[in-house]
Amino acid sequence: MKGQPEGIASYIPFAMDVTYEPVLIAGAGPIGLACAISAQRRGLDPLVIDAGALANSIARYPAGMVFFTTSERLEIGGHPFVSAGPKATREEALKYYRGVARAEGLRVWTYTKLVSAARRTDRIECEVHVRLGSTRLAGARLVLATGYFDHPNRLGLPGEALPHVSHYFDDPHLGYGQDVVVIGGKNSAAEAALQLFRAGARVTLVYRGREFPPTVKYWLRPDLENRIKAGEIAARLGAQVTDITPCEVGIVRADGAAERLPADRVYALTGYHTDFELFRRIGIAVDEVSGKPRINPGSLETNVPGVHVAGSLTAGRKLSEIFIENGRFDGEKIFGDAASRTRAERVYAGLRREVGE
Ligand SMILES: Cc1cc2nc3c(=O)[nH]c(=O)nc-3n(C[C@H](O)[C@H](O)[C@H](O)COP(=O)(O)OP(=O)(O)OC[C@H]3O[C@@H](n4cnc5c(N)ncnc54)[C@H](O)[C@@H]3O)c2cc1C
Numbered sequence: 001m002k003g004q005p006e007g008i009a010s011y012i013p014f015a016m017d018v019t020y021e022p023v024l025i026a027g028a029g030p031i032g033l034a035c036a037i038s039a040q041r042r043g044l045d046p047l048v049i050d051a052g053a054l055a056n057s058i059a060r061y062p063a064g065m066v067f068f069t070t071s072e073r074l075e076i077g078g079h080p081f082v083s084a085g086p087k088a089t090r091e092e093a094l095k096y097y098r099g100v101a102r103a104e105g106l107r108v109w110t111y112t113k114l115v116s117a118a119r120r121t122d123r124i125e126c127e128v129h130v131r132l133g134s135t136r137l138a139g140a141r142l143v144l145a146t147g148y149f150d151h152p153n154r155l156g157l158p159g160e161a162l163p164h165v166s167h168y169f170d171d172p173h174l175g176y177g178q179d180v181v182v183i184g185g186k187n188s189a190a191e192a193a194l195q196l197f198r199a200g201a202r203v204t205l206v207y208r209g210r211e212f213p214p215t216v217k218y219w220l221r222p223d224l225e226n227r228i229k230a231g232e233i234a235a236r237l238g239a240q241v242t243d244i245t246p247c248e249v250g251i252v253r254a255d256g257a258a259e260r261l262p263a264d265r266v267y268a269l270t271g272y273h274t275d276f277e278l279f280r281r282i283g284i285a286v287d288e289v290s291g292k293p294r295i296n297p298g299s300l301e302t303n304v305p306g307v308h309v310a311g312s313l314t315a316g317r318k319l320s321e322i323f324i325e326n327g328r329f330d331g332e333k334i335f336g337d338a339a340s341r342t343r344a345e346r347v348y349a350g351l352r353r354e355v356g357e
Pocket of ligand 1: 027051056069
C-alpha cells in the first residue's frame, strides 16, 4: 500500500466504513502542519484532520492581531515567512500556513473532528465527526496536535451561552457605539478592552483580582491603567460576575454591593485549558500535578503505543510553556531519525536559553 510505514507488514482488511491511513495527524495548527511535513518528507503520506479551518486557532485570533514572535520563528518546514514588518499579523500568518500546506501538497481534511481513538493490536482506530455525520479512520500512528484553544474556561454562570457572549475576542470594530463588558484581567482581556475603547465602544472591564497580574505585557499595563484613571475605560476590580442577561451583566463588587452593568456584547476572556477528556478517552496517562501527558521526550510517544502528542497539547496546565516557536520542531522528534531529533533538540535548547528558561 502506498505510504505504508515500515513495521506494518500487512494491511488488515477493515469494515467498509473504516479508511486506513499510515499516519493520522489531528490538528492543522502550525505544529500539526509541521508534523505532517516531517512525516511526508519520510514518505509517510500523512492525513491531517482539523475540527475547524486550517490553522483554526489563528483564524480565531482577533482581526489584525500582531504576533509577539518575529516571523522567522513561526516558520515551519524551512519555508521562509516574509511579513511586512518584523512581526506578522494574524492575516499574514494565515496566508503563510495556507501557502505552506499548498506548497507541501499536504492532505488536510478541515471540519473533521477527532472524537476518540482506541489502540487495536495492529492499528489505532479513530472515531471522527465530519460536517454531516461521523466516520472511522484507522492509522498505524496518530499524532495529536489539537492545542487548547477550543476549550475556554467557562464561567459556569446563567446566561453564558447567550449569543452576544463570546469566549473569543473577534473584532473591535463590532463594538462601535455599544456597551461592552470584558471579563478577565490578563493579556487578552487587557488588549481587548483597549482595542474596543479605541474602536468606539463603552467598555467596562470586570476582573476578580484586585489588581492586574504581573504577567500583563509591559506595553499594555500603563496604557490600560491610564485609560482607567482617565475614566475612558470603566473597571471593576475585585468583582465577581453573577449572571448575564441579554442586556446586562450582574456583578458583586469588591465592596460587596451588587451592580448591573449594561452590556450589548460580552467577552469572557478567562483563558483556555487542555482537553483532558480527550486524553482520558484515548487512555493517555497524564501527570497529575502539571497535567502534562506522560511521553517519551525523544519521540513524544505516549503510553498508548503509536499515539504521539505535539505542540501546545504537550503543555498540560502550563499553557505558556509551549508555543509555536518552540513547538515547531516536534515533527522531527516524532518522525525524524536520531540526527534530526538531535538537531531539533539543539535548536530548542538554544531557544530556551534565549528566553531564559
Ligand atoms: C491571541 C494569541 C496570540 C498568540 N501569539 C503567539 C505568538 O506571537 N507566538 C507564538 O509562538 N505563539 C503565540 N500564541 C500561541 C499559539 O497560538 C499557540 O502556541 C499555537 O497555536 C499552538 O500551535 P498548535 O499547532 O500546537 O495548536 P493550535 O494552533 O491551537 O492548533 C490546534 C488545531 O487543532 C484543531 N483541533 C482541536 N481539537 C481537535 C479535534 N478533536 N480534532 C481535530 N482537530 C482539532 C483546532 O481546530 C486547531 O486548528 C498566541 C495565542 C493567542 C491566543
